[in-house]
Amino acid sequence: MNVAALLAQIRSTWMSHISHQLARGAGVRESFLPQLNQFYDALVQSVESGDPAWMDPILKDWAQARTQTELSVHEASLYPILSQILQTTYFILRESLAADQALEALGALLPVFAYAYEQVARQEMQVRVAHVQRELEFAQTALERLDKSKSDFISVAAHELKTPLTLIEGYATMLRDLFPKDDHQSQAVVLLKGVDNGTRRLREIVDDMIDVSMIDNNLLKLNFQPLWINRLLRTLEEEMRGILSQRKLTLTIKEFPGSDEMTFGDPERIFQALRNLLTNAIKYTPDGGSITVDGRKLPGFIEITVSDTGIGIDPENHTRIFEKFGQIGNVSLHSSGKTKFKGGGPGLGLPITKGLIEAHGGTIWVESEAHDEERCPGSTFHVMLPIRKSPPDEEIAKIFTPLTNGHQT
Numbered sequence: 335m336n337v338a339a340l341l342a343q344i345r346s347t348w349m350s351h352i353s354h355q356l357a358r359g360a361g362v363r364e365s366f367l368p369q370l371n372q373f374y375d376a377l378v379q380s381v382e383s384g385d386p387a388w389m390d391p392i393l394k395d396w397a398q399a400r401t402q403t404e405l406s407v408h409e410a411s412l413y414p415i416l417s418q419i420l421q422t423t424y425f426i427l428r429e430s431l432a433a434d435q436a437l438e439a440l441g442a443l444l445p446v447f448a449y450a451y452e453q454v455a456r457q458e459m460q461v462r463v464a465h466v467q468r469e470l471e472f473a474q475t476a477l478e479r480l481d482k483s484k485s486d487f488i489s490v491a492a493h494e495l496k497t498p499l500t501l502i503e504g505y506a507t508m509l510r511d512l513f514p515k516d517d518h519q520s521q522a523v524v525l526l527k528g529v530d531n532g533t534r535r536l537r538e539i540v541d542d543m544i545d546v547s548m549i550d551n552n553l554l555k556l557n558f559q560p561l562w563i564n565r566l567l568r569t570l571e572e573e574m575r576g577i578l579s580q581r582k583l584t585l586t587i588k589e590f591p592g593s594d595e596m597t598f599g600d601p602e603r604i605f606q607a608l609r610n611l612l613t614n615a616i617k618y619t620p621d622g623g624s625i626t627v628d629g630r631k632l633p634g635f636i637e638i639t640v641s642d643t644g645i646g647i648d649p650e651n652h653t654r655i656f657e658k659f660g661q662i663g664n665v666s667l668h669s670s671g672k673t674k675f676k677g678g679g680p681g682l683g684l685p686i687t688k689g690l691i692e693a694h695g696g697t698i699w700v701e702s703e704a705h706d707e708e709r710c711p712g713s714t715f716h717v718m719l720p721i722r723k724s725p726p727d728e729e730i731a732k733i734f735t736p737l738t739n740g741h742q743t
């Protein structure tokens with residue numbers, strides 16, 4: 335008797351055993367029976383033809399029928415089901431056929447099952463990969479939506495705050511004008527100075543919010559002009575002198591190769607970026623610490639480093655701090671002081687700095703061993719700026735032709 339005939343002989347026993355084992359409950363069993371019949375037909379055809387590919391359609395159906403829930407909780411694969419079918423088949427062959435016939439049938443069935451295992455593994459992997467890919471796409475869309483709402487919120491809030499702020503600034507100036515210029519003592523003048531400080535800080539925050547939304551929406555316009563990094567740093571040093579001595583911090587600005595070379599960029603924006611880095615270095619370094627600005631010239635680039643002896647940043651936050659609202663400290667400890675030790679701001683400084691540097695075709699990153707307020711391992715921010723010998727706009731290039739022919743420092 336050939337194997338196909340042997341399989342036909344045990345078909346009904348096989349069907350009833352397997353359906354009882356795999357599908358508990360009469361209702362489930364009934365709906366499962368057509369699939370088991372299809373499986374058995376494929377098994378017989380594979381054995382008859384010697385081509386196990388007959389198994390493909392049913393295995394594919396089974397692999398794809400796995401529900402979303404099963405995939406998300408990483409439930410066991412079809413492997414255990416196939417194993418159970420094989421075990422039961424082996425048991426039925428042994429019980430229902432003579433030993434030599436059982437052996438012959440098993441010999442024909444085993445390669446088909448081996449093929450089925452391989453197919454199940456492959457198909458399940460494909461289904462799982464597709465599932466993970468879909469999940470990733472969902473997460474990506476959700477993140478993009480969140481980022482867009484953050485960006486929209488910043489833009490709307492900045493513009494809503496701008497109008498009343500301008501009013502307060504205007505009225506405060508008019509009020510101040512009611513007093514003589516040399517009056518610095520009267521109570522109203524002192525109070526008005528407080529209002530002035532508050533509105534100035536608020537203006538800085540609103541300006542930061544507008545910058546962030548311009549960067550996010552690719553609306554940032556750079557005003558390319560010749561600039562010299564060492565000159566920008568000298569101006570910055572002047573600006574920071576007062577606050578550095580208040581905080582008893584030492585600032586060393588080194589003259590490094592390339593810092594005295596002319597390059598094209600938006601001096602105001604590069605100054606703003608460097609100021610943000612220096613302000614952070616001041617903010618996150620305890621009194622008595624030191625800050626060093628150094629750099630080097632690389633082929634086509636100038637690298638500027640701002641190092642401090644401050645509290646440092648854990649490596650897992652090295653990327654996050656460049657994201658909007660990416661402060662990593664305790665938000666409840668926020669202080670409104672721009673240079674006070676650990677006086678966290680709104681968390682827009684570094685995203686703006688990154689946006690400004692990238693708009694120039696540069697990059698920025700941080701190196702820091704860890705965040706440790708006792709040991710203060712410090713941080714080093716690296717900025718790479720491309721050296722441009724001419725501005726991107728040809729019309730502007732013409733204005734600066736005399737300068738670009740003979741570089742000045």
Ligand code: ADP
Binds near residue numbers: 660662677683
């Ligand atoms: P913030 O307004 O909070 O200063 P930033 O975008 O400038 O926002 O910085 C984001 C976060 O990065 C800060 O809250 C701080 O935790 C961390 N950070 C930035 N610069 C430094 C630094 N030099 N040393 C330690 N931490 C820093």
